[in-house]
Amino acid sequence: MEDSESEFNLKVVLVSFKQCLTEDEEVLLDHYINSWKGLVRFLNSLGTIFSFISKDVVSKLQVMEQLRSSPQREHYTSLQSMVAYEVGNKLVDMDRRSRHPDSGCRTMLRLHRALRWLQLFLESLRTSPEDARTAVLCTDSYNASLAAYHPWIVRRAVTVAFCTLPTRKVFLEVMNVGSPEQAIEMLGEALPFIEHVYDVSQKLYAEHSLLDLP
Template sequence: MALVSYFRSNRDRENVRIRKMKSEDDDDQKDSRTERKETPLSSIAQAFEEISDLIKKEACVDLQLKPFCEACSLVSVLFSCLGIAFKFAEMEYTAKVGDLLEASKKFNTLSSVVDFDLKNKTVKQQGSHTRNLRRVRQGLDLIRELFQNFLSAEKCSLKKAATTAYQQVCAPYHTWAVRTAVSAGMCTLPTRDQLLLNLNETDKSADKEMRRYIKASSDVIKIIDNLYISRGISLDW
């Protein structure tokens, strides 16, 4: 009887151990699912990483226009989270992306868009696809610079991060009236904590997703710049 009790006791302990392990596995899977839950920021980072991976794996010197536009359209939510200060940038960016998305029905790649305007001598013409591509590229760069400033060791305020990014990327190409309006609107920017709340991120998760975007978007921006340079088009406009 003692021997039977011994084995029963061991069996019961083993069953408890198995149930505990299963419960922990279920919790881990639940946590994993929670971690995989997409946020606006993670969706943007993922979209640009997919383009960046394609550039690296296939040594691309050109990009498909429609997938590029679809990735860019996700960035609009970031401008909206910045409020009035970037309302003009949001409106301009969204309109330009929309134009290029419509153009993707006719053109397959970024180079085909630029080559079309080169042929028709409309590269820098107001409303041309090539000009709009240039403005979209600036929008991507603006967000990239803002994120870099936001994640700097100084942990600067969103106002400082955004102001510096705007001055570096967009201000040289905007009129005095636009620059003045943006400057005045900077006071309405949300705080760091409010931005993270709007994006459904924590400090840790935002750091991860912003760095993903910074790295991936740099590859995309470089492709666009090289496209212009290879065709003798300056980048200072």
């Protein structure tokens, strides 16, 4: 992805998720991390409103980058190899005792949940009518994804913050892919790439009973 702000657009970011999957549907962690960095840039371009999510995501991405540069880095090439390594070596906290608070499995699960929220929100922007209120769309997406894992006080602060979101038109313009109509068309083409990565990850975590890691 280009560094210059003028070159940044959401289509490049969403399509980059296509590179996360190999032919055998392994999720490559380097591509996943880089794709998420693009989503963070998109969130930050909307101001501080999403900082409660983007700051958490950035800290999780840093954990994953540290694992990718650690002596054990060959085990952290893909989501599948990471799960096999950490589960096989009991490096994952299956209960509330935090011996491994920064395990790759736990860290990626947090990113996975945040990805679901953003996927649902972008999909609702795509399918909603012109006069839809973004605060409602964002709150509904949040309630269907991240809210279940946040304490009440965070949920309350978040839903209040959503009330100050810009209009649907502004969101579509910030995507930097042309007119609102072109942005909606782009979302239709590109969101399936995120959805595919999410579905593969969800299935893997479910198979190993990792979806509720504390």
